[in-house]
Amino acid sequence: MIAKLGLALSLVVLFGSTSFAQDAASQKFLKEAIEGNLAEVQMGQLAQKQGTSADVRSFGQLLEKDHSDANQKATAVANSVGMTPPTSPNKKQKADYDKMSKFSGAKFDKEFATHMVADHKKDIKEYEKAAKKQDAVGNYAKETLPALRKHLETAQSLSGTTSTANPPAKSPAVIAVPAPAAGVPAPAPETTGGDKAR
Numbered sequence: 001m002i003a004k005l006g007l008a009l010s011l012v013v014l015f016g017s018t019s020f021a022q023d024a025a026s027q028k029f030l031k032e033a034i035e036g037n038l039a040e041v042q043m044g045q046l047a048q049k050q051g052t053s054a055d056v057r058s059f060g061q062l063l064e065k066d067h068s069d070a071n072q073k074a075t076a077v078a079n080s081v082g083m084t085p086p087t088s089p090n091k092k093q094k095a096d097y098d099k100m101s102k103f104s105g106a107k108f109d110k111e112f113a114t115h116m117v118a119d120h121k122k123d124i125k126e127y128e129k130a131a132k133k134q135d136a137v138g139n140y141a142k143e144t145l146p147a148l149r150k151h152l153e154t155a156q157s158l159s160g161t162t163s164t165a166n167p168p169a170k171s172p173a174v175i176a177v178p179a180p181a182a183g184v185p186a187p188a189p190e191t192t193g194g195d196k197a198r
Contacts, residue, residue, distance in 0.1 A: 023081070026137040029130045030078050033140070034085050036123060037071035039093035040064075046101060047112055056109045059116075059154050066147045073143065077136045113159035120152040 040063050047060025078085040089097070096115065103111050127148060130141035 026081065026130075026133065026135065027078075027083050029126065029141070030074060030081075030083060030137060031086055032090075032126065033074050033130075033144075034071060034078065035088070035090045035093060037067040037074060038086070039089035039097065040067035040119075041071070042089065042097055043100065043112070043116070046097065050101070050104055050108045051112065052105050052109050053158075055158055056112060059151075059158060062154070063116075063151065066151070070144050070147065073140055077140045080136055110159070113155055116155035117152065117159050120148055120155055124148050124152060 044060040044063030044065075044067065047063065048057050051057040051060055075085045088094075100108070100111060100115065124145065127141045127145050131138055131145060133141070
């Protein structure tokens with residue numbers, strides 16, 4: 001009887017601590033997700049105010065809207081698991097905002113786009129990990145990933161870095177030769193052997 005009770009207690013402790021670890025990981029992700037959403041909303045507002053190009057300002061609007069929406073969902077999930085959601089970005093995010101707010105003109109546009117690429121790449125990794133969970137946190141992560149991927153694509157096009165996580169295999173270079181104008185004979189192909197009289 002005592003042995004059975006001891007075994008039952010061991011199982012409760014074992015499974016209890018596993019779910020506690022999952023809860024701790026979920027709460028850590030949620031805390032960081034909410035801080036990230038709050039930071040992105042502020043960065044979006046900053047881009048609308050200080051962006052030089054219409055594309056940067058438009059991206060700022062998108063960030064503000066999407067991350068506000070995501071934050072409402074994340075906050076609801078936090079409340080449902082009994083967690084008090086953060087109400088402001090973390091120290092690093094505040095420092096990033098302060099640094100970015102000192103830039104203006106084309107310099108702001110460039111730094112903003114570069115920051116958004118790095119930031120969204122990092123976020124996507126975290127969200128992909130969280131999306132594997134079979135709970136409210138996992139559902140939130142799954143629902144938010146498409147918007148984050150869209151943000152990354154936009155940021156990459158703004159910064160001129162359209163590299164993807166899995167670049168396609170390199171194909172041989174093809175040199176385009178313009179078609180000759182009507183009535184003009186096509187040039188003979190050049191050879192590399194020897195000097196040809198012209």
